[in-house]
Amino acid sequence: MTICNVCTLNLRQANWQLKNDDALRARVNDNLERVGVPPYSGGDRGQALPLADRRGRGLRAAEAGRPQGLKGLKIAPFYGCQILRPSKILGFEDPDRPWSLERIITACGGEPVDYPAKIKCCGFPIIQAREETALGELIQPIEQAMEAGADAMVTPCPLCHLSLDAWQQKLEASTGRTFGLPIIHLSQLVGVAAGLTESS
C-alpha cells in the first residue's frame, strides 16, 4: 500500500512494464543479479491508500469507528493526476469521474463537495521552473472548492498537499486575495473521523 500518488504510479508502471515485457524483465533481473540484489518476482502491485480496500472493509471500519465523525463538514476531494492517469496503468477508477474519495468522505460523516478541477493538475511538477504557471493551475481547485462551499480539502497525494497547502500563501500574495482553505491528508481526515486526537 502506498500513501503517495507518485509512488503509486511509478510502482504500478514499473510492475506493469516488467510483467508485460519478458525481454525487459530478463534484462532487469540480470542486472539486479549482477549488483547482488534479489530478482523481481512480479508479486507486487502498488495500491494507493484510497483505493487499497475495494471491498469496503476499511470503509465499514471507518464508519464503525467514528464516534465523532466529521459532523457534516463539507470536504472538497482533490485526487491529483497520478492516481487517475494514465488509467490504462492505474486501472480501476474512471479518470473523469472518480468516486473513491467521495465515498470515504461520506463514510466518515462528511459531505463531499463536487467541483470540476478536482481531477486536474495541482501545478506542483512545474512549480520551480515556472511558478506563475503553477499558480495558474493551483488556483483552480482552491477557488472552485471554496465557491462550492468547502470547509476543507483532502488529497491522497503529498505533492499535491505541498502545492495546495504551502504554496497557498504564495497564491494569496500573487492574487491579493485571502483563501485560507485548510488542506488535509487523507489519513488525517479518516483519523479525525475515527476519533484520533491531534497528539496521536
Add this chain to the structure above:
Amino acid sequence: VDIQIPSDDQVTDISSMAGARPVMDVALKIWRFDAETGERELRDYQVEAPEWACLLDVLDIVKDQVDGTLSFRKSCRMMICGSCGMRMDGRAVLACKERMLPIVEAGPRAGDLGDGEPADRQGPRGRHGPVLAEDARDEAVARARLPRGAGGQGVPRLAGRDRGDPQGGALHQLRVLRLRVQLDGVRPEFLGPRARKGNALRRRLARPGDRRAARGLQLRARDLGLHRCYFCTERCPKGVDPRDAIAKLGAESIKNGIDRDMGAKHANWFVTSAKTTGWLRETELVPKTQGVVSSIKEMKFAMSLARKGKVPLPFPPHVAENVKAGAALYNLVKEQGRDGAAGSSRARRARVHRVRRGARPARTERANARAKAEAVAYYKGCLASLSAKELDISTQALAPKLGSSSTSSSRSPAAAPATSTRPSPTTTST
C-alpha cells in the same frame, strides 16, 4: 494500364440488400450541450444499424434519421486523422474504429455510463461539454503566459474560463501537441509533408553544447501547457503518448550534456540523491535546481515552511538500505547505453497493454490474486519521510483503527511494513 470494368450484371446492387442484411438495435446515451443556455443533458437514442457499423456510422444514422441537431467531428473515417476521437463508456475511442456489435451483444446497461455510477450521480462537470467550440489557439498559450499584472488578475480570469469548460483545456493541449508532433516528426509514424517546418518540439535531438536547442526544446514544451499532468496521454484515442516523447527528449538532452537548464538540474539532483543516499535530498533540491541566488530570494518563504516543520534537516543524511546496490545498478545501466531516451519505453508498453487488454485472467487466478493481496507492504516513499511526516504519522496511527496491525521494522523507513493483515512476504526498498 488495363482497367476492366465489370458489366452491370456482375455488380451487386447494395440497395437490394437493405432488407436482408443483418441489423442490430443500438441504444445510445449522448451528452448534449446547449451553447446558448449552457444546459447539458444526457439524451437517449435508439436506432437500427447494420452489424458492421462502427460508432461513427451509428452517430451518422442518429443524425440522419432521428436528430439533425446532433453534432460531432469527423473527417477521414479511416482511423488516420483522429478527428472523431471521443469518450465512450469512460474510454477514449476513435468513433470510426469502435465496432458496435460486441458492445450491443454485451447487452444494455440501463442508467449506466460504464463506470458503475448512474448518470444522475455523476456530478455537474459535464465531461462531454463544448470542447469543440473552444478557441483553438489561445488556451494553452494563455495557460503558459499568465500575466503578472497588479494583483495577478490573469490567474482568476483563466480559472473562470476553465470552470465553464473543465475538459476543454486538456483536449486542446492534446490537439495542439499532436499537431506539433505531426509537424516535427517526433514519432516517425506522423511524418508528413510539413515534417521539417515545425518548431515547437525539436525536429532533431540536441547536440552536446547546443544550449540554444535545449532551451528552445524545453521552453516550447512548457508553452504548450504540458505539465506532466497526463491528460494528453489519457485523452489520445490513438495511443500517442506526448508525455513520453517529451521525457525522451529531455533525457536525451541530458545524456548529450545539455544540463544547465532548470529541468535538467532538477532531474539530475534526483539521480544524485538516489546514488548517494537512496532518498530524495529534498532540502537541497531547491538550491541545486534554482541556484543559490534564487534560493536566497526564497528564504522568507522557506522560513515560513520551516516553522511548520516542512523543511527537513539535511544532516545527518538519511541513507537507505542497499544504496550501494542502487548506485551500482545506475552505473551498470549507463554502461549498457540505456540512459537517455533508450531507457524510456512507456508508450511502447502502453500499446502492448492495449492489445492484451481483452484477455482477462481466469476466475481462479483473480481469486488467488485477491487472496495474495491480503498481505500488504506499507510503502511511504520520500515525502512522507521528509517534509510530509504528518502523513506517515497519521497513517500509522490510523492503521489499528481500520483493523490493521502496526509493526515496526529494522529495515530502512522506505521499506518498513507498517500495516499488515499477516506477515508480509514482500517489502520494497527505494
